[in-house]
Amino acid sequence: MHKSAKELKKKIKIKYIGENGLDAGGLLRDFFYQISKEIVNPNYLFFKYTNDKSYELNINPISGLNEPNHLKYFKFIGRIMGLALLHNQFLSVNFSYIFYKKLLSRNLSFKDLIFLDPELYKNLNWLKYI
Template identity: 45%
Template sequence: MKIHRTTILEDSYRRIIAVKRADFLKARLWIEFDGEKGLDYGGVAREWFFLLSKEMFNPYYGLFEYSATDNYTLQINPNSGLCNEDHLSYFKFIGRVAGMAVYHGKLLDAFFIRPFYKMMLQKPITLHDMESVDSEYYNSLRWILENDPAELDLRFIVDEELFGQGFFELIPQDLIKIFDENELEVRTEVLFPTGSNGPQLFTVEQWGTPEKLPRAHTCFNRLDLPPYDSFEDLWDKLLLAIENTQGFDGVD
């Protein structure tokens, strides 16, 4: 897939949602960023998953929202249809991307509420699960259970959910049922952070001149360091490279 960085969400959505057979998404990935020279031997795809996940799960688009507990744990926005009339199609796209990330061993930059993982495992949601999502709402429900709510004139509505069908196109449900929700959350957070086969050794080689920034070869785990005059210069150049540069130039 050839993707523009500035329109990574729209480009990726059009390409992935157009795939008729989900099995095709298990094929060898080859990602190209428009205008960049990087050859995808793993590093470009990792960059694509990372950047795409930051867009997919951005609450600005209205598909997800932060839980009431904190400002980094995500949950599905119940009003997503008001923000995006194609929200169901986008959720199918996101489910496919999540399945691709697990299948191809890549990292997604997102943290979900614990019941989210239980729903992926098709485990029943209990009242206790609500405590980690919205403690105030949880306390209200507990009060209703323990007291007579007749004077509150409450009404109850039951919704039918079709959760997880985009994801299960690529990852069979029986393969993740060996995990509980806690293990599933950890698996999606920390597995594959350094390479497609897990943590790997890497080499450091001298390269370039002191005014150059360090560069990384993600496809064969090598870090090129220029001969800096001091540790302080090394520290400053590393921070500059990490925090202010992006993209691929040549084999990566």
């Protein structure tokens, strides 16, 4: 967290404690895979599924109740996402369309509700035309 942007742009070399070997890319991929599993670990309550029928994640609005320093963790998660993009790595995390839209500072509209709760969207649309 204390590294500058210039330092973060340097090549990342991963070495696991107690394991000998060179990182030919596999260790870096494994590092991002392992950290992405921890990012969405349900025990931390940072993210929640958008609805019961989806595996897409949104920020959990009550994450601050479980962890008072939750904003620092979200900043860390953002840095990890940036590092993954910068180093062409994959995070095995399924964030929702809404999450990405907010990440890009795009305005949400009523039509976006379909991505959070399709049933609610359908019912509210039906009420609109009564």
